[in-house]
């Protein structure tokens with residue numbers, strides 16, 4: 047086989063900008079509305095300001111460079127930054143397109159027509175904020191401030207979380223947990239007493255073997271992980287990819303295991319069986335650090351590779367061979383924890399199986415496996431204690447979803463329904479930087495809840511679908527026009543990073559911190575806002591950790607010393623934050639809560655004749671639907687395709703590029719057609735539709751109507767019994783060749 051080089055793998059590794067420019071002349075660093083000088087700006091002379099990319103939640107630190115005309119010309123990764131190591135991914139590079147998007151929200155808007163009609167009038171900030179404060183007070187006084195929920199994502203969330211806590215609500219939730227990584231965190235917390243967090247602390251640069259279960263790194267363009275994986279491959283790391291689709295990662299793998307969807311837990315249990323019964327596990331590590339090994343050994347006895355073959359379609363030989371490959375590399379082996387793990391409902395148990403496998407291989411806390419990340423504690427600006435809410439999301443989840451560790455979006459939506467049986471009810475929503483229509487499954491339910499709200503305010507940068515359901519829309523400026531709180535994420539070395547405005551907010555847009563504060567002041571919460579602006583807060587905070595705003599404006603990223611070692615020494619004593627102080631192969635907490643203490647395989651429905659499982663994922667050039675209107679990125683990829691196996695194409699007489707529609711098991715039909723891509727790279731029982739396309743917001747002129755939406759077709763949801771998160775890979779579709787729609791498409 048040809049040796050893989052880093053450049054071969056993906057373009058991130060070829061100094062972002064140049065690689066992209068060569069690959070596509072459209073994105074050659076001069077935004078198309080600016081004069082097309084072919085000579086790039088001189089970085090040594092251009093004014094630069096530190097920023098943190100908000101195009102996705104890897105949050106790479108970078109510098110924004112301005113041209114002589116004062117406009118941002120390019121964004122380049124900050125060399126000191128561990129998230130990016132100085133290189134941005136194509137999306138971050140194209141972030142300028144978000145700033146100069148002509149379709150941006152420009153002024154505060156207030157609803158004129160019925161919800162969903164998108165008829166708004168432009169109003170002044172005073173009018174909009176007065177109204178938001180008035181409605182907040184009205185609902186708060188009538189039902190209690192707890193009845194107001196904050197649904198959020200991204201950096202803006204922090205400003206609104208402070209506002210919410212100040213007025214007495216802790217009912218905050220984000221799709222980036224319950225629809226994303228919530229199950230994974232619960233799986234690891236119940237094994238190691240610690241979650242994974244972001245960035246994932248895998249030491250792929252030094253791994254000898256990487257196992258990807260569905261994680262499609264390379265299409266999932268999370269910068270640091272992609273770079274680490276490239277370096278690992280260059281150094282000879284073996285990759286094992288388990289995916290019903292031949293992903294980019296699969297194409298770089300020694301083993302591709304095209305698993306039957308929804309059966310991963312069977313494979314994971316069979317791998318444990320092989321490691322234990324072939325005596326391949328790390329005995330010293332297991333003995334010293336784990337609890338419940340004998341229980342596990344008995345538990346996985348029946349889960350033989352032969353048994354797993356009947357569930358997964360993966361040959362017993364291949365299961366054994368891959369298990370041995372992992373054991374050979376141990377402890378420099380990482381079974382990647384995944385990120386979007388809301389798949390089939392038993393997601394906490396599946397990710398726990400991943401956690402257990404890592405323990406059997408002795409990789410947690412070991413070079414080439416998982417490192418111990420560290421962060422620096424930056425104190426909060428002193429404000430008085432928040433009032434104690436009378437109830438929180440926990441009062442809703444504590445009986446049924448005992449492993450939920452944050453607010454659960456879909457449960458707060460359940461509490462917002464007119465016919466909810468829940469004791470605690472939600473009456474109004476603040477929505478910041480999340481497009482619930484695209485990100486929460488069963489959108490009819492979301493819309494029903496929306497209709498029942500007394501009041502909805504949306505803070506966004508774009509007129510995306512969700513803004514159409516607001517009573518008030520508040521235009522936030524983009525990340526390139528604002529300060530935010532410091533990035534203090536955990537990494538190999540503790541770092542802080544600064545985002546500051548590269549340019550002044552365009553139009554009448556305002557930063558999130560300003561919007562939240564103005565609402566707070568109108569609610570009489572001055573004591574929680576003893577500062578004039580965020581600069582004052584940041585400077586105070588930075589001085590507490592021995593630097594200043596002035597210094598950070600120059601360097602953008604500051605690195606601190608670690609306090610503890612990155613890895614465990616051989617035989618070192620270590621206490622895990624679990625009941626037993628050990629890595630719990632047998633989870634005492636899950637047991638006490640009434641859940642399976644060790645993962646048990648359960649069958650999930652498979653598609654009936656004529657139906658295919660709808661699976662989805664990412665395209666490298668976009669982040670969900672949030673970048674589709676970005677002209678640079680849209681030029682690179684304007685629509686998605688439906689991946690269909692040749693056998694299916696033959697059966698249905700499909701031609702490459704033919705437009706089709708999809709109808710799911712509940713009769714829901716896709717609004718827009720999608721072009722077929724016929725490829726052996728997908729199993730015959732599934733179709734693949736990348737997420738984020740099929741935009742229905744007319745005001746987003748570049749994105750509108752391009753490609754098809756997975757999110758319309760996800761009506762059947764399998765709830766994770768531990769965390770309450772929504773498994774969304776549970777939908778089956780038929781492929782229609784005639785247009786079934788004759789009505790106008792509505793958001």
Ligand SMILES: Nc1nc2c(c(=O)[nH]1)N[C@H]1C(S)=C(S)[C@@H](COP(=O)(O)OP(=O)(O)OC[C@H]3O[C@@H](n4cnc5c(=O)[nH]c(N)nc54)[C@H](O)[C@@H]3O)O[C@H]1N2
Nearest residue numbers: 199222225226479480481485505506507508510672737757
């Ligand atoms: N069907 C389906 N559903 C999914 C997924 C899927 O693959 N398929 N993925 C799931 C996953 S993994 C996740 S993490 C979630 C993510 O789901 P979301 O949180 O909804 O996604 P985002 O793209 O972060 O949020 C999009 C909104 O943020 C706005 N926005 C962008 N930048 C800013 C800003 O700086 N300020 C403000 N105020 N607004 C901004 C955009 O205009 C847009 O309206 O979706 C989940 N849901």
Ligand SMILES: Nc1nc2c(c(=O)[nH]1)N[C@H]1C(S)=C(S)[C@@H](COP(=O)(O)OP(=O)(O)OC[C@H]3O[C@@H](n4cnc5c(=O)[nH]c(N)nc54)[C@H](O)[C@@H]3O)O[C@H]1N2
Nearest residue numbers: 260261262266267288291307308385386663666668669670
């Ligand atoms: N370019 C880009 N990168 C992104 C994002 C983005 O929007 N754009 N979003 C970021 C976010 S928030 C997240 S959470 C991550 C998500 O990215 P990941 O956590 O890497 O991946 P998933 O979305 O869970 O899974 C997608 C893969 O799972 C496969 N798959 C489907 N069903 C099964 C199954 O039953 N078993 C197995 N083994 N595989 C299956 C699909 O074929 C696909 O390759 O990506 C992050 N990176």
Ligand code: SF4
Nearest residue numbers: 099102105106135138
């Ligand atoms: S991975 Fe890409 S889009 Fe995400 S923060 Fe980094 S540069 Fe931005």
Ligand SMILES: [Mo]
Nearest residue numbers: 222226227386
């Ligand atoms: Mo996510």
